Amino acid sequence: MSDPRERTDKDADFEMLLERYLDGKLSDEDRKTFDEMLQSDEVHQARFVETLVQDQALDESLRELAGVDSGPVADTATTSVEATRPREQAAKKGPLRLTPWVNFAMAAGVLVTVGFVIYGMRQTDRTRDRIPAHLTALTGPPLEVLRGEQTVFLNKGDAIQTGDKMSTRKGQSSVLTCADGTTLTLKEASTLSVSYQNGSKHAYLKSGEMDAQVSKQPEGKPMLVNTPHAQIVVKGTRFTTKVEGESTRVAVTEGSVMMQRPGKPGRELKRNQAASTAGKDELKFEFTRPSDAIVLFDGKDTSAWVRHDGHSLPTQAQVARAATCHFRLVDGALEAAPIRSAHLITRRFFHDAQLHLEFWVPRESGIDSGVWFQFRYGVQIATPDHPYRSPNYYTGGIGVKAPDRQVTEPARTWQAFDIFFRSARFDEKGRKTADARITVFLDGLMVQNNVAFPGIDKTLYQKEGPEPGPIILDNSHGHPVRFRNIWVVPGQAAMQP
């Protein structure tokens, strides 16, 4: 009726293709024809949209009708959520059974945790919603829980229901344990809603902080943790989520999660990685210190370091006799001593290593420093007026290659390096079989991706070889660069983030 023109053969063909399309049976050739028909013809476009929309409405309406239909499908296709039909339809249609979505329409107006409650509205899930989760630990007064429109107070041992929204007070914490052993530890002054959908756990951390230890979830049914700023997809892992003001931070201690900002591509966070949302930007990524890391500098203790003058690899015996740390301790950081070529090196020697260090540059120009491995390979810390005038010597540069991007921060801002260094490999005759390689993150952004060093850095002297060496804070020029929070994981270089 809405087609203003007469039906032609072409229209009949189109209708037939449309049917095939809806049935998912369009062949490649059909698809081409169908595409062409749609492209050129506004009437077809309108017919396409109208038919698709009606198709969806039909699907839904038939489901609603099936509730009163005594036909053969009534048992398979209906939900049996007993509820009153909203609006005027109730009066017209009598005791219809509802689809979840009609029910949702009703719920939307009254429930606070709508986003999750809608999942609980499916009848098939209702039974699963009884999968027990219990409050297994609680400090302070009974836990305040918003259940539907009512506020209830739960004690240790009480069951949690789907859609429950619980709020801890200041100084209070609670632990929820699910049937599969998953525990959610809600820290003080936090608000969390929980629900299930088809056996998939959903949690919404509105504010505060939560530690999660998630048992391995069934295949295809990851647990979803939402915050106002991000979504975290969890298959089984340990992590902490913290919602603070306008930001959410997730730190993973075991396994991996997928974290994403609304509408942005997700990022997988593995063990000892963390990310936080900041404003409308992408995720800010960081590496957290693994439990097996060696702390080289914690703000006080300088015993892991010795002074070494010159640019060649010392022997272990030389290191044992070397002078103690000569860098100055300033505000919990090590400040390079104003003595040229008096480097600070680790007592311990390393082969492959993951290194984290934070650095601070005192001024906008005239700074040349960095971190070296084995007196062979280096990563630059420098202002852009570096004498070589090459981006290869900008901060994050490695001599043979410039950083992939410039992460510029004003002087006197702390920045972080996370470096994955893989030593060169040699055969038993001392011939090199593989170049040394390096991956560098500057402030969580990758600036060198598994780049090979064809040989030693041109500012260094130690010839390539299989011997391990120290990690060196370059002090060639005595520039007062500061370093802090330095830790290393030996043998960690193979880890590709």
Added chain:
Amino acid sequence: MTDRDEILRLLLKSKPMLCAYMYTLLENRSLVEDAFQETAVYVCNHWSEFTPGTNFKAWFRKVAEMRCREIFQKEIREGKGRAKVREHLLRQIPDAVWDRCGDFNSERKDALIKCLEGLPTESRGLLVRYYLKRQKGEGIAAELQKNVEAIYMSLSRIRRRLKECVERRMQGEAA
């Protein structure tokens, strides 16, 4: 009524249009249902991102499209490959057509239900097989010992008949 309630009301109102839109991307009814749930969750959590006064349908479509892409990625990751994400088809249809022809409000739906009730048993049986039992054209044809083209023809005729019936009822109500 809060803004969020209003947005959720609009979302539900736009459901048939959104599901149709997502169908063009995913070409799978079950996945479309999932995608709509995800869209609803997103809208519930991020309703404040919507700028009042702008085209809410376009915003919903954008959100829905992102969910479809996520589902598509997930399908690929899990090696199921049920989703298609057919960009091409979607690009053929201008936004304006979706806005103009995508409306299917509750009055229309009430009319559709009335029209469905008035269908001959045979037609209704066909729809039940096709929609509720999610049978494919071929399967139905085999069961009814008919040609699949004949099934498509019947479905097409029923759709047209329902559409006309809905239009008639709507006009009747308006009169």
